[in-house]
Amino acid sequence: MVNYGHYTAMLVERGRVRGLARHLERLDRDAWVVFGRGLPEEDVRAAIRAAIGDERVAAKVTVVAPDFNPRDPGTPEELSVVVETFPPPEESATLAVRTAGYRRDLPQVKHVGTFGIFYQRRLARMAGFDDALFAPDDEVSEGATWNICFRDDAGTIVWPSAPALPGVSAALIQNGLTRLGHKHETRPVTLDDLAGFRSAFATNALAPVRPITRIDDVEYAVDDETASILRRAHDLVPEERV
Structure with a gap:
């Protein structure tokens, strides 16, 4: 191959x-x-x-x-x-991530061209972080193998609008938030915006909701209330038999 x-x-x-x-x-x-x-x-x-x-x-x-x-x-x-x-990987309960000015080829596709993302993850690990968050042109897009969302002070869940993989878990959470009547929106998120959010979360199919406690030098408290809302939204969709 x-x-x-x-x-x-x-x-x-x-x-x-x-x-x-x-x-x-x-x-x-x-x-x-x-x-x-x-x-x-x-x-x-x-x-x-x-x-x-x-x-x-x-x-x-x-x-x-x-x-x-x-x-x-x-x-x-x-x-x-x-x-x-x-076996499902044992994911860390929280994440500390470092931003990288990197963009995947064809970001809308989950393709096998993974050298770049794993190289960026390696650099982040060597710098003392858990993983890499991509921010080409200083605009947040996605993590190495996960999507990201934020909660602002008004309680709105914010998803970055920069080109990124349309994650399955992210879509389940978004649909669930709509069904719960919880406000969420998709808009540009720049590096300068990071300090203005209350909390941040990584989401993917193997670990639907993980709090992010640090992005570069911006720190976030673990927001159990919002994490619970996101998990509830995710779990509204029933499992389907293969």
Whole structure:
């Protein structure tokens, strides 16, 4: 295989996934962007079912083209779905992150071109932080493998509008906040805005809500009230059987 493809990652519990429909939609949408052809939903479901058991596991579903030719990257004849399962990673309860003026290639796609994000994570770790937060042109976009949101003093949940991966967990939380009647909005967030927020949170499919306690030299208290609201919003969507 060459370094060309896309993927999604999900938490599977007893054969069920919260937000499964969105993961399947992502895989099909990204297949059109990356390969110029769609991906049958049942093929993905069958591949996942063949890889999982009854235990709680993390599943990474990667889409590649066996006949992809990097010298002539046209539309491939077929796509393959590769599913890896592993124990859910033990994520730290909170995050301290360092900003980096970095932007992923094709940020709307969860693609396998991950060298840049892991290099930025490595630099952040070497500097004493847990992870990297991308802020190209001083505008906050996304974390290395997660989305970010903030709470302002009025209680509004703020999502950055800079180009970033449309995360499944972020979408579940946004829809849940709307159903709960909790105000949220998407707008530009610059580095100068960071000190004006009450709290910040990272979200992804394997760790839906994690408080961020530090971004560069801006510190945030752990906001249990807002974390509870975000988790409740996320969990409003029922799990779906694969």
